[in-house]
Amino acid sequence: MEYGLALIFLVAVVTLIVVRPLVYGEDDTATVEATRAELEAAKEAKYREIRDAELDLQMGKLSVEDHRSIDRELRAEAIDILRRLDELEGQAPRV
Amino acid sequence: MAGVGSACLFVALLTALYAAGASIYGAVSGRRDFVVSGRRAVYCVAVLCIAATAILQSAFLRSDFSFKLVADGSSTDTPTFYKVTAMWATQDGSLLLWALLLSVFSSIVLFLTRRSLREIAPWATAVLGVVAAFFLLLMVGWENPFSTLANPPAEGVGLNPLLRHPAMMIHPPMLYTGYVGFSIPFAFAVGALITRSTGADWIRATRRFALVAWTFLGVGIMLGALWSYTELGWGGYWAWDPVENASLLPWLTGTAFLHSVMVQEKRGMLKVWNVSLIMATFVLALMGTFLVRSGILDSIHAFGASTIGTQFLTFIGLVIAVSVGLVVWRLPDLRSDSRLDSLLSREAFFLLNNLILVVLALVVFWGTFFPLISEAVTGTEASVGPPWFNRVVTPLALVLVALMSIGPMLAWRRVTPAGLWRSVRAPVVFALLMVALLALATNAPDSLPALAMFGLVAALLGVVVQEFARGALARRALTGESLPRALGQLVGRNRRRYGGYIVHAGIAVLFLGVAGSSAFHQQKDVRLSPGQSFNSGDYRVTYVRPTARLGADDAGTGAPISFGAVLRVRKGDEVSTLHPSRNFFPTQDPSKGATARYFEGEATSEVDVRWGLRRDFWLAMRPDISSLDKPIRDADSKFPQPSPDTQALLIGALAENYRRNPPPATFRAIVSPLVSWIWIGGAIVLLGALVAAWPSPEAKLRRVRSLYSARLGKELAGRAS
Numbered sequence: 059m060e061y062g063l064a065l066i067f068l069v070a071v072v073t074l075i076v077v078r079p080l081v082y083g084e085d086d087t088a089t090v091e092a093t094r095a096e097l098e099a100a101k102e103a104k105y106r107e108i109r110d111a112e113l114d115l116q117m118g119k120l121s122v123e124d125h126r127s128i129d130r131e132l133r134a135e136a137i138d139i140l141r142r143l144d145e146l147e148g149q150a151p152r153v
Numbered sequence: 154m155a156g157v158g159s160a161c162l163f164v165a166l167l168t169a170l171y172a173a174g175a176s177i178y179g180a181v182s183g184r185r186d187f188v189v190s191g192r193r194a195v196y197c198v199a200v201l202c203i204a205a206t207a208i209l210q211s212a213f214l215r216s217d218f219s220f221k222l223v224a225d226g227s228s229t230d231t232p233t234f235y236k237v238t239a240m241w242a243t244q245d246g247s248l249l250l251w252a253l254l255l256s257v258f259s260s261i262v263l264f265l266t267r268r269s270l271r272e273i274a275p276w277a278t279a280v281l282g283v284v285a286a287f288f289l290l291l292m293v294g295w296e297n298p299f300s301t302l303a304n305p306p307a308e309g310v311g312l313n314p315l316l317r318h319p320a321m322m323i324h325p326p327m328l329y330t331g332y333v334g335f336s337i338p339f340a341f342a343v344g345a346l347i348t349r350s351t352g353a354d355w356i357r358a359t360r361r362f363a364l365v366a367w368t369f370l371g372v373g374i375m376l377g378a379l380w381s382y383t384e385l386g387w388g389g390y391w392a393w394d395p396v397e398n399a400s401l402l403p404w405l406t407g408t409a410f411l412h413s414v415m416v417q418e419k420r421g422m423l424k425v426w427n428v429s430l431i432m433a434t435f436v437l438a439l440m441g442t443f444l445v446r447s448g449i450l451d452s453i454h455a456f457g458a459s460t461i462g463t464q465f466l467t468f469i470g471l472v473i474a475v476s477v478g479l480v481v482w483r484l485p486d487l488r489s490d491s492r493l494d495s496l497l498s499r500e501a502f503f504l505l506n507n508l509i510l511v512v513l514a515l516v517v518f519w520g521t522f523f524p525l526i527s528e529a530v531t532g533t534e535a536s537v538g539p540p541w542f543n544r545v546v547t548p549l550a551l552v553l554v555a556l557m558s559i560g561p562m563l564a565w566r567r568v569t570p571a572g573l574w575r576s577v578r579a580p581v582v583f584a585l586l587m588v589a590l591l592a593l594a595t596n597a598p599d600s601l602p603a604l605a606m607f608g609l610v611a612a613l614l615g616v617v618v619q620e621f622a623r624g625a626l627a628r629r630a631l632t633g634e635s636l637p638r639a640l641g642q643l644v645g646r647n648r649r650r651y652g653g654y655i656v657h658a659g660i661a662v663l664f665l666g667v668a669g670s671s672a673f674h675q676q677k678d679v680r681l682s683p684g685q686s687f688n689s690g691d692y693r694v695t696y697v698r699p700t701a702r703l704g705a706d707d708a709g710t711g712a713p714i715s716f717g718a719v720l721r722v723r724k725g726d727e728v729s730t731l732h733p734s735r736n737f738f739p740t741q742d743p744s745k746g747a748t749a750r751y752f753e754g755e756a757t758s759e760v761d762v763r764w765g766l767r768r769d770f771w772l773a774m775r776p777d778i779s780s781l782d783k784p785i786r787d788a789d790s791k792f793p794q795p796s797p798d799t800q801a802l803l804i805g806a807l808a809e810n811y812r813r814n815p816p817p818a819t820f821r822a823i824v825s826p827l828v829s830w831i832w833i834g835g836a837i838v839l840l841g842a843l844v845a846a847w848p849s850p851e852a853k854l855r856r857v858r859s860l861y862s863a864r865l866g867k868e869l870a871g872r873a874s
Contacts, residue, residue: 059156060154060155060156060157061156061157061159061160062156064156064157064160064161065160065163065164068160068161068164068201069164069167072164072168072194072197072201075193075194075196075197076168076171076175076190076191076193076194076197077190078190078193079186079187079189079190079193080186080187080190083186084186084189091268092268092269092270092271093271095268095269096269096270096354099269099354099357099358100353100354100357103353103357103418107419107565109646109647110565110647110650111564111565113624113627113628113647114564114565116627116628116630116631117620117623117624117627118572118575118576118623119562119563119564119568119572119576120564120568120572121569121572124564124566124567124568124569128565128566
């Protein structure tokens with residue numbers, strides 16, 4: 059009895075919660091927004107790499123020449139990410 | 154309430170299956186509403202598991218013996234702390250803990266990634282749903298923690314006495330948090346493979362979960378070692394026991410994964426390796442969970458035989474098949490974005506370190522499963538034993554510490570030999586000086602592997618100190634900050650790098666303790682009567698008098714009888730007193746007499762340790778209670794069914810008999826040099842992991858930005874409609 063009543067109650071509550079997005083067509087992830095979040099994460103990772111290389115140079119782990127070539131590569135990759143972020147600007151999130 | 158608990162589990166199972174199905178349908182059809190619905194279903198599974206756990210915990214606290222699990226694993230006289238933690242001392246309770254942790258972790262990661270990883274997250278939700286459904290199915294189908302007894306007993310069996318130790322009660326949730334935590338990166342790796350999103354996005358999203366899992370697993374292993382050292386009465390902390398090894402295996406592959414993902418993040422390399430490593434780690438975590446209770450391998454930790462072995466092995470087989478299939482299927486998408494520029498680079502050393510860690514894992518795996526392999530091949534079960542492990546693992550550990558010493562000094566991509574020499578010369582000189590000092594001033598040369606390890610540990614610590622110093626000096630030169638501020642800012646802004654260095658320092662300290670305690674420990678077993686003495690190393694030990702306590706043992710385990718000893722320990726002018734004891738727990742066997750049952754159940758050693766930074770003095774005792782056999786038989790024949798008061802008087806009289814006429818007791822004394830550094834090293838590792846896992850200021854800023862961005866998006870959408 060206890061099991062049966064609990065089962066009916068829990069199934070009802072869970073159904074209400076999981077079915078709601080289907081009834082109201084909820085989509086909490088706009089494509090633009092998701093892409094922006096991923097690009098932001100990639101941008102920060104790239105910035106961290108640039109800082110790491112700078113720190114390695116200061117600590118004498120990298121020669122000036124090696125640092126220059128690595129830094130150039132990393133900055134080119136960062137610029138590419140920034141360009142893709144710029145392209146997203148102005149695009150309204152799809153809801 | 155057992156019915157409500159069972160209903161929670163059944164509905165959670167259906168919900169987990171729905172989460173998997175809805176997420177897959179949403180991902181395949183592009184119906185985002187189904188993806189959201191699937192994610193919500195995972196949240197519901199977490200709430201249902203929390204409710205089920207609360208119901209079970211309440212039953213333990215109330216000593217409700219109508220719950221079979223409570224009757225089997227607790228009793229009215231079990232201390233409250235152990236009642237709370239008794240849930241995971243049982244197989245059914247462990248499964249519920251797994252499902253609880255998995256559903257909560259899944260909810261957290263899915264909530265955090267709800268606005269990113271649009272392609273991968275639905276598949277990850279499906280994987281997490283399937284894993285949760287498996288554990289819930291085990292409980293619903295075979296090992297229901299809410300099984301009830303038609304005729305509840307008046308008293309429960311009580312918690313296994315060996316488990317009545319604070320470290321042992323925290324150890325399982327720590328281990329399980331580690332095991333479960335690895336399912337998050339595993340699920341996202343599967344999602345990345347299915348969607349061909351084989352960049353570093355899935356790694357960035359789950360890296361912190363992998364680090365937290367690794368940390369908890371490490372803490373769990375350390376607590377298990379501490380329990381072994383202070384509870385099992387043999388004096389060691391690591392016995393290469395199958396269950397210990399089972400927890401070490403995912404930790405080793407997890408360590409390799411945490412290093413190699415950096416190479417993928419920075420260079421786009423090792424993609425096949427990384428997905429393979431996390432899949433192996435997850436499989437080993439499942440294996441670890443299974444081995445603890447399977448009984449398929451002889452272990453001091455095997456607290457019961459599993460009834461769900463077939464189901465577990467089937468699931469593990471399925472996970473392996475799907476993982477291998479996925480990796481093979483997506484091999485063309487897992488090509489590296491770049492190539493190794495130089496063998497003298499950080500990524501090359503990460504690769505080497507990975508190889509050593511994986512070889513170590515293979516060695517431990519081989520040694521652990523050798524009895525099964527041997528039985529399958531020769532028909533005779535044979536085990537390799539600790540000496541084999543020590544012989545094979547020691548050189549690998551030495552190479553690993555050497556690599557740990559060099560790796561941090563290398564830059565990514567390439568470094569010149571001259572640059573490397575500039576970085577290594579100070580730590581190398583420091584290490585050589587330390588080795589020379591130890592060789593001249595101590596008995597360290599008696600064990601060359603230990604001496605080599607001491608030298609490598611010195612080099613590694615030197616490297617870490619040098620990295621902090623050079624980094625702080627470089628920052629001071631750039632910013633003009635004071636040195637302490639520059640150091641703080643350096644660590645704060647590069648938490649991952651410097652947290653990692655702190656972890657390396659902790660591992661170095663830990664290896665110092667392992668090398669010292671395993672190479673130079675001295676053990677002595679003696680049998681003494683009160684007043685007699687013996688020597689162990691520099692210690693002079695005197696058995697002063699016996700003790701007999703009823704219901705008040707020093708360790709607070711709730712043992713009704715505790716026979717012990719007071720010993721005076723003298724080392725030079727220092728004198729201290731140690732109180733080792735042995736606790737006796739009654740058996741429920743009805744064939745034993747009413748009084749005899751108090752002495753013929755489980756007994757545990759409560760060792761006493763004089764802790765020290767240079768060495769521990771460890772002491773265990775085993776009283777000879779054969780002299781009480783006759784009085785016990787007399788008590789049982791005269792009072793076969795005594796009242797509780799009479800029973801207490803009888804036990805009290807027997808204890809007094811032991812105190813007044815103490816027979817000789819057996820003592821084991823161990824002098825264990827540097828063993829405390831193992832626990833200190835573990836604490837340093839934990840600190841470093843916390844530093845590395847703590848969110849960076851940039852990440853906090855990004856969260857605030859994305860919050861505002863989401864709000865703005867919703868407002869714009871509201872206006873548009």
